[in-house]
Amino acid sequence: MAMMDVQLNSWLLLDHAAAHFPTTEIVTRCVDGSVHRYTYADFSARAHQLMHALDGLGLGRGDHVATLAWNGYRHLEAYFAVPCTERVLHTCNVRLSAEDLSYIIGHADDRAVLVEPDLLPVLEQVHALGGLATVDHIIVLGATVPETSLSGVVAYEELIAGQPTTYPRREIDEYAPLGLCYTSGTTGRPKGVVYTHRSTFLHSQAVCSASGLAVGPRDSVLPVVPMFHANAWGLPYAATASGAKQVFLSGQLDAGALVDLLAEEQVTITGGVPTVWLAVADELAGRGESLPAMRHIMCGGSQPPRALIERYRREFGLTILQGWGMTETSPLASIAWPKEHMGQWSADRLTDEVRTKAGLPLPGVQVCIRDELGQDLPWDGTSLGELLVRGPWVADSYLSGESAQQFTEDGWFVTGDIAIGTPEGYFVIADRAKDLVKSGGEWISSVDMEAAIMAMDGVCEAAVIAVPDPRWQERPLACIVPRDGVSVTVDDVRRHLEKAGFARWQLPDHVQVIDAIPRTGVGKFDKKALRARFAPT
The missing domain is CATH 3.40.50.12780 (ANL, N-terminal domain)
Known part of the structure; x- marks a missing residue:
């Protein structure tokens, strides 16, 4: 049959x-x-x-x-x-x-x-x-x-x-x-x-x-992520498929209008990049409100800072779910859901071992982590390599056959992300391959350093880039947007990072205080623009 x-x-x-x-x-x-x-x-x-x-x-x-x-x-x-x-x-x-x-x-x-x-x-x-x-x-x-x-x-x-x-x-x-x-x-x-x-x-x-x-049918879904990028993470098609209520905010992002919609339309599921949820957190705190109808907030595009995840949990009683994907993966490929046996874990342990990870691959999606020789690395929580992915909603080529080198002969898409797999089956994005800082032959994760800097009380946003160094090949440069009225110095940053567990050789020698971090068309930090701005002449 x-x-x-x-x-x-x-x-x-x-x-x-x-x-x-x-x-x-x-x-x-x-x-x-x-x-x-x-x-x-x-x-x-x-x-x-x-x-x-x-x-x-x-x-x-x-x-x-x-x-x-x-x-x-x-x-x-x-x-x-x-x-x-x-x-x-x-x-x-x-x-x-x-x-x-x-x-x-x-x-x-x-x-x-x-x-x-x-x-x-x-x-x-x-x-x-x-x-x-x-x-x-x-x-x-x-x-x-x-x-x-x-x-x-x-x-x-x-x-x-x-x-x-x-x-x-x-x-x-x-x-x-x-x-x-x-x-x-x-x-x-x-x-x-x-x-x-x-x-x-x-x-x-x-x-x-x-x-x-x-x-599901009882949900009210508001994609903050734009419909012009990767099908708004698939939310409009998924909501239509399940008969969920759909809510849209047109035009440029306005945190006040967004919070109004989330509350008035009893939104239960939403998704957007970390900068959105930073602005929404400030708006909610200013109003002294929460969002009682919300079941979970998906955060993708880049890794949300641990401080942001914890702020939503402690101040608003809300769960931020980290997800990972790319235009080439339609885009959702993984979500950081806890497993059944983690039900008794403390909130801090869940945050450290699950919610700050890029997630578990969705059923149907396969991922592997390979070294420079193309060999699969163990998921041991320490081995660092390039992330590859394949599945029924993963592209097998680009239009017109461009950049064919990103697709392997054995059927994988080479993402350009550097990742570490854990024994529990989760993976974390350590960096984009082009954004890692190689200092004295050792790698420094700009993503980890950014997350740590953004946990500082006086910091609104931070991006870390590699700048050339005559002795060490490259050194990290921290570009920081402080909160209004706050002064942030390189010594402040170094002390904070050392307390956060960074080795002395990893600490940035300089910081650049800027008004805003440039962004790409999909809201990610535009490190290419930062490198062009702060490259030595």
């Missing part, structure tokens, strides 16, 4: 939500501060209208449709309407430079762009650089078209108005491309990663599972 051969595609997710959760809400706080509410039934009908509208534009099967958009209900409609009509959704990072956007839109051969009204000036810059040569249609995600120098622009609401609210379901091969996301381009040009219907469906099930983020 055999099982039914059902194609794992985006229609399975969309149909399930519309059929079984028609009255569940989708809530968006728009850029202008207004709040839009509708249901999965409304969402499904409008997504079907967009499917007809895309057909009416003459876009063919397999054509790439780009979005330059914030988190919100119209973006969610595109998340399904584009792939359900056998087209490919290309979510463009709105924080990339006009030059990079021009490159990726051309490289992807995008045929249409859905753009937010307030992001039209960005698209105008792209056009001035010749970046819209392949684009035939520009659709503004609103009811009207603002004044613009671009021609042939149509309003989204005008485009879908009058279209039928049902669309004939297509039998789409599960291995067909569904989405396209480019890496943030911290080294070289951004590279395209293609997600398939199958990989997205399986990833959404993993996110829904208790090994992932345990998203």
Whole structure:
């Protein structure tokens, strides 16, 4: 006997939500501060209208449709309407430079762009650089078209108005491309990663599972992570798959507005980068409030400082779950859940041995740690090597076959992360390979040092980079953003790090006090910019 051969595609997710959760809400706080509410039934009908509208534009099967958009209900409609009509959704990072956007839109051969009204000036810059040569249609995600120098622009609401609210379901091969996301381009040009219907469906099930983020029908889910990056960590697809309420905050991050939404919409699961949760913690403390409905907060993108994890536990009674992944892993690959036998462990031990780790691989994901000769290293809590990963939602190549050296002959993706595996099966990211500091032949983890510095009372943020040294090859330089009115000296930092367990030879010789740490398009510390700024002349 055999099982039914059902194609794992985006229609399975969309149909399930519309059929079984028609009255569940989708809530968006728009850029202008207004709040839009509708249901999965409304969402499904409008997504079907967009499917007809895309057909009416003459876009063919397999054509790439780009979005330059914030988190919100119209973006969610595109998340399904584009792939359900056998087209490919290309979510463009709105924080990339006009030059990079021009490159990726051309490289992807995008045929249409859905753009937010307030992001039209960005698209105008792209056009001035010749970046819209392949684009035939520009659709503004609103009811009207603002004044613009671009021609042939149509309003989204005008485009879908009058279209039928049902669309004939297509039998789409599960291995067909569904989405396209480019890496943030911290080294070289951004590279395209293609997600398939199958990989997205399986990833959404993993996110829904208790090994992932345990998203279910009773949850209210707010992804702070942008929908333009790696499918907002899969949360919109997972929430739709499980019929969970969805909540979106459009536009630039505002900690006050975010806390309002988290509280008012009784959000139970959310996810974002550490800098988000630093700002939210200060906002909650200033209000003297907590978030009683919250079940867990996922933190990814970079390792959250131990002090941040402990602050949420002690001040607000909230759990921060660390997760790890990359654009190339769809992106969720691991979550730092405790195991059953750890139930009697103290909170401090759980933090040290579980919550500060990148996590346990999700079912279906395999990871290994290899040395410079390509040999597997033991998971002994000390051996340091490069992290490799493989699985059904891990890319096996980049668009156009670029950077083929990152994919091994035996079927692994070389992440560029340096990791240590523990006997319990967890792994911790010690650093990015390019960010390790090699001083006198010995490695210093910039991640560990950053986390320790950010535990200082007077420090808001810290990034550690390697700078050339004539004697030791490289030395760590700590770039620090102090809290208002606080002075931080190199002696303060050295004393603190020594108490935290760092050896004297590891301590930085200099610190740079700066107003803000530059960030990449996905909110990570941009160490490339720091190295360029503080490199010796």
